[in-house]
Amino acid sequence: MVNKVYNNRAWLLVLPMLALVAFSAIIPLMTVVNYSVQDVFDANTRFFTGIEWFERTLNDAGLQAALLRQFAFSFTVLAIQVPLGIGIALLMPKRGWQASAVLILITLPLLIPWNVVGSIWQIFTRGDIGLMGVGLRELGYGYNITRNPVDAWATIVLMDVWHWTPLIALLCYSGLRSIPEAYYQAARIDRASKWAVFRYIQLPKLTNVLVIGVLLRFMHSFMIYAEPFVLTGGGPGSSTTFLSQSLATMAIGQQDLGPSAAFSLIYFLIILLVCWVFYTAIMNMQKDKAERGGV
């Protein structure tokens, strides 16, 4: 780690970035806060409502259910994607044309616009024209994502695994490639087991990329919108309606500015808390390790 110099002129280097991000972040955030305490029809016709929207949002059974579903979904996909992604990264070829080819193929799902991902899976899973839909029916399973909530859930999880495992795999692959060959040679001389190599050489190197990967994945899975919207439309019933979709329905569909703003703030606070706890925990773990003279 570079020893940093204390110098407040560094703020000058940060300022252009700050101006741009603040323009895109702070002004809209202030507006959302303003919306959340009023009943807004337009800029001139509005009524102060105080905490009413917050009260209503917090006690809305539909939103509470959506929140639980959201957590269930985020943890399910993380629990699948992180181990799978690490596994794939370990399996990927190290060099030559094969490495490039696998890298490009694996990255493909990441570079597809999110609504197109939804469309791809809609086409893929339809019972009449989709490979997976028709295939499962041929095998005798009555697969139907518009009727059966379990099928819909499983399909969305599968779609998310398809879509996002590559990100974890890609980050881990790069992390693994940055480990000097000498480490492995030392391990071979010590006749370290494969598990020991993974646990004491590879995993420590992966910690940083995994922090980024897990945080990004948590944030994105927590605001998943376009893919389930295109694939299932939140159905059957509301079994695959996640938070972002409830919010978009409220804000765009019903034009309820006040309630959707209150909802947005609560939504944001939840993500903020989870990410802060995770981030702080990891940073402290690393600091402890550094103090004990570890990696």
Added chain:
Amino acid sequence: MAWMVWTLPTAVFFSTIAAILAGMTAWEVISPTVERKGFLPIATTRGDRLFIGLLSAAYIHLIVVGFTDITIWFALALSVVWLLILMRWG
């Protein structure tokens, strides 16, 4: 600015936040913070404690507003007390 639909309470809220940030910066310039370990499980600087305080204040407000009938002023008072405790002993 009309489209931002300002109201007095939110204006006061943001001014307070801005004032706290400005105050913290000035304090930092006059006497730089030292990381220390209080009753929180992690070592914190003044800025960390302020952030923890503000975040927990937001949650205190949400709990009071959403799940009890107590007035919001109670939540505000509780948050301020909690923030002070945190800043001093956290």
Added chain:
Amino acid sequence: MNQRIDTHVEQAGAPQGQSSGQFQRAEASKRGRSRLRPRTLLAIYLVFIMLPIYWLLNMSFQTNSEILGSFSLWPQNFTTANYMGIFTDSSWYMGYVNSIGYVLMNMLISISVALPAAYAFSRFRFIGDKHLFFWLLTNLMAPPAVFLLPYFQLYYSVGLFDTHIAVALAHCLFNIPLAIWILEGFMSSVPKEVDETAYIDGYSFPRFFVKIFIPMIRSGIGVTLFFLFMFSWVELLLARTLTATNAQPIGMIMTRTSTASGIDWGTLAAAGVLTILPGIVVVYFVRNHIAKGFALGRT
């Protein structure tokens, strides 16, 4: 690498007193077999990745009547009519031009303000640096749905609504923090002595930054640009809200395929295939930077 370590797992269970000759023979015989297993698993995963994309490709070469009429694993009557329809209709292909336009603008803006900022974070301590960094991360967390309405009003009131630059600026919200996060890791791995030597040699900061420092983190910039492209290209919610006709992204135009009389599957599939192509080009250019390996994040 795996196969070599693999044999050690099996060796670990063997008695300790084994001679090295036996060890090498066992290793040689197992090498062939244990190489096969990782390859098979990887192949299964690649098939899983490619199947939905293959199905999209398959459909894009079929007519609608064939798609709906019969189920076939490959196009029976190969047709490029769906693609021709897109390439000859300016309202269709302009969607691609618009999307690529705002993505490129966003990459340019993001990288040029993120580079100095990441340098500041990697080299200096300053008042509020940790909090500023975490605040940047919180911008990655804000669900775009939260900001839809204020964004619409903000860009409308400054007269940027339905322009490419509006979408590019809006995407800065999450792309600048991401770029700083990634670049900071790369910059921290460049020894500080490099900076100091340059200053002693009489380089001014801007000249040092452009002539020496940026070439040194070339692959970091490549990787960053890849992620910037990725997250700007795939985002639709903000892009859709901030545009009407002149700067409409392709993702929005694709919704046109679903009409009252049903969905135009062929065109939808062809348009979908075309949205994948720019990504392939980008990843082709950065593949070596990624394969070279990078350790992201603050260490």
